[in-house]
Amino acid sequence: MILPPQVHLFLNTANSFERRSDIRYLVIGGTNSNIEEDITNKVISQIYPEFIDGSADGVVSLESAYLKGADEFFTVDKNFYDIYLDKDVLNKVKDFFK
Numbered sequence: 001m002i003l004p005p006q007v008h009l010f011l012n013t014a015n016s017f018e019r020r021s022d023i024r025y026l027v028i029g030g031t032n033s034n035i036e037e038d039i040t041n042k043v044i045s046q047i048y049p050e051f052i053d054g055s056a057d058g059v060v061s062l063e064s065a066y067l068k069g070a071d072e073f074f075t076v077d078k079n080f081y082d083i084y085l086d087k088d089v090l091n092k093v094k095d096f097f098k
Contacts, residue, residue, distance in 0.1 A: 019069035030057025
């Protein structure tokens with residue numbers, strides 16, 4: 001996904017801050033882009049890595065979801081829109097907050 005320059009500036013600034021030691025961080029990423037065609041070796045995959053099945057959810061790539069210093073990086077075989085309703089994800093979030 002091609003983002004406007006101000007979004008890149010915001011994300012880079014946000015990621016430059018130290019992680020707080022009094023906060024636990026959980027990152028959830030999907031690996032099902034919901035695109036049936038294998039685009040791994042096609043030019044479009046260089047423009048839209050979010051579409052590569054197995055390493056993205058159709059909106060966000062696992063690489064861009066990575067947060068250095070996160071306590072957990074949980075992946076699920078769902079696309080971006082289905083992640084929010086997935087029982088495993090909801091249970092993971094619930095368990096994380098215990």
